[in-house]
Amino acid sequence: MPALIEAHEVKMYFKPSGIMAGSAPIRAVDGVSLSIARGETLALVGESGSGKSTLGRVLLRLYQPTAGRVIFDGIDITRMPERKLRPLRRRMQLIPQDPYAAFNPRIRIGESVKEVLEVHGVARGEEAVEKVVALFERIGLVPGKEFYNRYPYQLSGGQLQRAAIARAMIVEPDFVVADEPTSSLDVSIRASIIELLEEFRKRIGQSLLFITHDLAVAKLIADRVAVMYLGKLVELGSTEAIMENPLHPYTRALIEAIPKLRIRARPKLRLKGEIPDPRHPPPGCRLHPRCPYATDRCRKEEPPLTEVEKGRLVACWLAARS
Amino acid sequence: MTEPLLVVDNLKVYYYTLTGIVKAVDGVSFSVPGSELAAVVGESGSGKTTLGYSILGLIPPPGRRVSGRILIDNVDITSLHGEALRRARGELVSMVFQNPFTTLDPVRRVGDQVVEVMTEHGVPKDEAWRRAEEIFTKLGLPPRLLKAYPHQLSGGQRQRVAIAAAVALNPKLVVADEPTTALDVIVQEQIMELLDSLRRQGMTIMLITHDIALAATWATKVIVMYAGTLVEYGSVEEVVGEPLHPYTRGLINATPSVDRKDRPKSIPGLPPDLRRPPPGCRFHPRCPYAMDKCRKEPPTLIEASPGHYVSCHLYTEGRR
Amino acid sequence: MALEAGRLVSRAVARFTSLFGQKRGRYMFIAGLAIVFTVVFMAVAAPLLTPYDPTMPSGPSLAPPSLAHPMGTNRLGQDMWARIVYGARIAVFVVFTATTLSMLVGVPLGLLSAYHGGVVDRVLSMIVDAIYAFPSLILAIALAVALGPSPVNAAIAIAVVYVPTFFRMVRGEALRIKRMEFIEVAKAAGLPESRIMLRHILPNLIYTVLVVYSLAAVDAVLTEAALSFLGLSVQPGTPDWGYDLYYGKDFVLSGYWWLIFFPGLMITLFALGFALIGEGLSEMFRKQV
Numbered sequence: 001m002p003a004l005i006e007a008h009e010v011k012m013y014f015k016p017s018g019i020m021a022g023s024a025p026i027r028a029v030d031g032v033s034l035s036i037a038r039g040e041t042l043a044l045v046g047e048s049g050s051g052k053s054t055l056g057r058v059l060l061r062l063y064q065p066t067a068g069r070v071i072f073d074g075i076d077i078t079r080m081p082e083r084k085l086r087p088l089r090r091r092m093q094l095i096p097q098d099p100y101a102a103f104n105p106r107i108r109i110g111e112s113v114k115e116v117l118e119v120h121g122v123a124r125g126e127e128a129v130e131k132v133v134a135l136f137e138r139i140g141l142v143p144g145k146e147f148y149n150r151y152p153y154q155l156s157g158g159q160l161q162r163a164a165i166a167r168a169m170i171v172e173p174d175f176v177v178a179d180e181p182t183s184s185l186d187v188s189i190r191a192s193i194i195e196l197l198e199e200f201r202k203r204i205g206q207s208l209l210f211i212t213h214d215l216a217v218a219k220l221i222a223d224r225v226a227v228m229y230l231g232k233l234v235e236l237g238s239t240e241a242i243m244e245n246p247l248h249p250y251t252r253a254l255i256e257a258i259p260k261l262r263i264r265a266r267p268k269l270r271l272k273g274e275i276p277d278p279r280h281p282p283p284g285c286r287l288h289p290r291c292p293y294a295t296d297r298c299r300k301e302e303p304p305l306t307e308v309e310k311g312r313l314v315a316c317w318l319a320a321r322s
Numbered sequence: 323m324t325e326p327l328l329v330v331d332n333l334k335v336y337y338y339t340l341t342g343i344v345k346a347v348d349g350v351s352f353s354v355p356g357s358e359l360a361a362v363v364g365e366s367g368s369g370k371t372t373l374g375y376s377i378l379g380l381i382p383p384p385g386r387r388v389s390g391r392i393l394i395d396n397v398d399i400t401s402l403h404g405e406a407l408r409r410a411r412g413e414l415v416s417m418v419f420q421n422p423f424t425t426l427d428p429v430r431r432v433g434d435q436v437v438e439v440m441t442e443h444g445v446p447k448d449e450a451w452r453r454a455e456e457i458f459t460k461l462g463l464p465p466r467l468l469k470a471y472p473h474q475l476s477g478g479q480r481q482r483v484a485i486a487a488a489v490a491l492n493p494k495l496v497v498a499d500e501p502t503t504a505l506d507v508i509v510q511e512q513i514m515e516l517l518d519s520l521r522r523q524g525m526t527i528m529l530i531t532h533d534i535a536l537a538a539t540w541a542t543k544v545i546v547m548y549a550g551t552l553v554e555y556g557s558v559e560e561v562v563g564e565p566l567h568p569y570t571r572g573l574i575n576a577t578p579s580v581d582r583k584d585r586p587k588s589i590p591g592l593p594p595d596l597r598r599p600p601p602g603c604r605f606h607p608r609c610p611y612a613m614d615k616c617r618k619e620p621p622t623l624i625e626a627s628p629g630h631y632v633s634c635h636l637y638t639e640g641r642r
Numbered sequence: 643m644a645l646e647a648g649r650l651v652s653r654a655v656a657r658f659t660s661l662f663g664q665k666r667g668r669y670m671f672i673a674g675l676a677i678v679f680t681v682v683f684m685a686v687a688a689p690l691l692t693p694y695d696p697t698m699p700s701g702p703s704l705a706p707p708s709l710a711h712p713m714g715t716n717r718l719g720q721d722m723w724a725r726i727v728y729g730a731r732i733a734v735f736v737v738f739t740a741t742t743l744s745m746l747v748g749v750p751l752g753l754l755s756a757y758h759g760g761v762v763d764r765v766l767s768m769i770v771d772a773i774y775a776f777p778s779l780i781l782a783i784a785l786a787v788a789l790g791p792s793p794v795n796a797a798i799a800i801a802v803v804y805v806p807t808f809f810r811m812v813r814g815e816a817l818r819i820k821r822m823e824f825i826e827v828a829k830a831a832g833l834p835e836s837r838i839m840l841r842h843i844l845p846n847l848i849y850t851v852l853v854v855y856s857l858a859a860v861d862a863v864l865t866e867a868a869l870s871f872l873g874l875s876v877q878p879g880t881p882d883w884g885y886d887l888y889y890g891k892d893f894v895l896s897g898y899w900w901l902i903f904f905p906g907l908m909i910t911l912f913a914l915g916f917a918l919i920g921e922g923l924s925e926m927f928r929k930q931v
Contacts, residue, residue: 089832
């Protein structure tokens with residue numbers, strides 16, 4: 001499958017400003033390469049501070065990366081000026097985490113969605129309104145006319161997230177970044193949001209980058225899973241392979257820490273402490289201070305991301321040896 | 323059975339808003355023995371948070387307790403006012419809130435904030451500092467962090483500090499309102515482990531959550547709430563292992579989990595508007611088993627098996 | 643001095659009204675609006691409110707308040723009430739012109755600076771900070787001197803002085819809104835910058851602008867009075883509160899208190915009106931958020 005979007009050795013450093021100016025830069029993304037094929041869903045998984053959201057925004061060129069290259073449909077967009085990017089923006093869209101913060105509180109929901117159609121010249125006026133209402137009806141915001149005229153605060157979190165998905169999908173984009181679209185919603189409605197995303201993918205056939213910290217949700221939607229820790233990719237593979245046989249201790253810990261529906265299912269592998277400051281990542285393997293299996297080598301040498309089987313990459317000295 | 327530590331008896335808490343009376347908690351009764359971790363599970367708008375706040379006598383206006391009593395260790399907290407209520411909060415019952423990034427005062431050292439809880443309840447200052455050090459050590463925080471400001475701590479450390487403040491006066495009951503929702507899964511696991519260790523040492527924890535998987539993993543008792551009413555209550559083995567109420571089953575079926583083979587299925591429809599709840603059983607518009615009776619008569623809570631309560635007409639006539 | 647007194651009184655009232663509790667925001671807003679409307683009404687309807695010409699003698703010199711002359715007369719025998727109502731015209735004209743002008747320059751610049759960032763932001767911020775660094779009254783005096791005495795020039799001088807206030811408030815608020823997720827989503831959806839600024843950021847700034855407008859108007863009232871007190875606004879003899887204050891000050895020690903009491907009172911009230919509107923609005927706005 002040809003890649004629709006590719007990242008090559010992408011680095012995104014943020015220079016601290018204000019009273020912190022002059023201190024070490026925040027290395028949010030620190031040399032990541034990956035690609036997403038047409039029609040593929042890749043789940044990007046990690047804790048907050050892993051750099052996953054930043055990487056998503058670099059792929060959408062909301063940030064200009066410090067180093068590396070971003071290729072969209074064969075076009076290098078790494079340094080493309082905003083003016084030239086705008087026509088491409090119709091083809092790539094963002095679904096944000098918090099649906100309440102994602103809509104302008106002073107604009108009716110329908111107008112916010114219609115606006116996207118209009119700025120890209122897809123439809124105007126009455127025709128655009130009809131398109132929005134029809135889409136609302138199809139995704140369960142019924143009656144569509146009534147939802148069109150509501151303000152964000154008049155919708156529940158789940159309804160608003162549906163509207164946010166409608167806004168991203170109405171221009172039928174080729175590439176969508178969904179940044180934790182279910183994490184601010186009740187667990188019980190997460191599955192229905194995933195179903196909605198799946199429906200769109202089947203119809204439009206777009207590529208989806210699904211950012212999440214919850215592998216239980218990633219499992220439902222992703223073809224492949226990429227795991228990030230402190231700005232680096234630590235494991236990449238098919239969803240099945242990752243879920244059945246996680247090779248990196250961090251991936252395993254993430255899977256084990258998720259609450260199960262089994263009674264008193266306690267994790268076997270526990271990581272110590274929390275994700276450290278991305279301004280000063282630990283030397284060697286970045287996970288070593290938290291990893292129960294860390295050896296001397298892990299403390300000194302950084303493990304490279306190596307292909308252990310076809311399409312399966314992992315950055316861990318222990319996994320590489322076995 | 324041993325003397326219950328928490329008794330909630332026919333509690334009704336209504337919000338008197340301009341657009342109508344929101345019956346957030348509408349006749350809820352249950353009791354929890356000591357040293358349990360009781361999870362109150364429900365979706366947004368189920369009344370679980372209002373229930374938690376009521377237990378501390380902290381109902382935000384325009385809310386009001388319309389009826390009912392709440393006994394904690396045989397003290398009726400609904401009869402307390404002013405100074406007595408203030409003393410009970412902290413000494414008898416305390417709370418851990420959802421967001422550790424906003425519950426700590428950003429301009430004061432965390433040690434001062436923990437110590438303040440004790441000095442405000444008459445503990446001498448040096449004694450309070452000594453105890454704060456002990457609590458920090460017990461909760462896995464290095465005592466040097468007493469001198470730190472909240473922004474110097476990670477999310478998990480902040481929630482530990484919030485828990486330290488909550489348990490400083492050794493209350494009988496700690497209400498934790500979604501204490502891990504703002505945290506990542508690995509830190510969530512650490513915080514739950516901490517709450518569980520407090521339970522093992524004899525404290526009673528009431529965990530408010532929307533995640534029934536979290537309850538399955540950590541709770542000993544589970545209370546399921548729907549639209550202001552209690553629909554099922556029992557041990558975690560009973561409620562999660564052998565759920566009776568169609569809503570509980572729906573909730574379990576809707577929950578994504580790494581260990582399930584089938585795809586989760588969400589419950590069709592939305593929770594009702596609590597200003598105009600449907601007549602009869604409040605779940606009937608979404609229930610696949612709804613009968614005529616369900617549309618007319620609200621079910622009563624019955625004990626389906628010892629210690630396992632359910633409020634559903636499917637079980638009132640002695641048939642499953 | 644009346645200017646300082648005005649500031650102190652408006653501050654004290656703001657503090658006092660803060661005791662009203664729940665609905666104080668709306669009460670303050672309505673009270674302020676009533677005061678400002680009264681002054682505007684005086685300015686518009688001046689000929690209907692007094693039979694006298696404020697520039698012509700209409701009674702004995704230095705007569706104390708009486709039925710014929712409710713605020714007394716000055717040394718030239720001009721009716722003080724007439725001078726007060728006609729004086730409202732200058733005050734209203736200068737204050738609204740200056741503050742509106744200030745807003746029309748400051749808001750777009752603040753928005754531009756916040757949205758663009760980079761060099762544009764740095765240059766604009768530097769210029770504005772330079773203006774801000776001057777004590778505002780001294781800057782207004784200097785500008786008025788340079789432009790020559792006239793009400794229009796006084797308005798321009800005042801406008802320049804308050805551009806930084808609008809600029810900074812709008813820039814800060816716009817930066818805050820810009821960081822909100824819906825702006826990022828709009829950008830990701832491919833909306834052009836101009837649209838994001840005008841349709842998504844600006845409408846969310848309206849409350850801020852209204853609050854700043856009222857509070858800048860408070861200062862404009864006092865600055866206008868100060869400029870005419872110093873003879874930098876109206877021609878001598880024109881009815882104007884600041885000028886009358888200056889004119890009356892020499893007579894105070896002789897016991898002719900009405901010559902400065904009424905002009906001073908009007909300046910204070912007008913400033914207070916705007917202060918109440920501004921405080922009330924910000925109170926109402928805070929509650930809404």
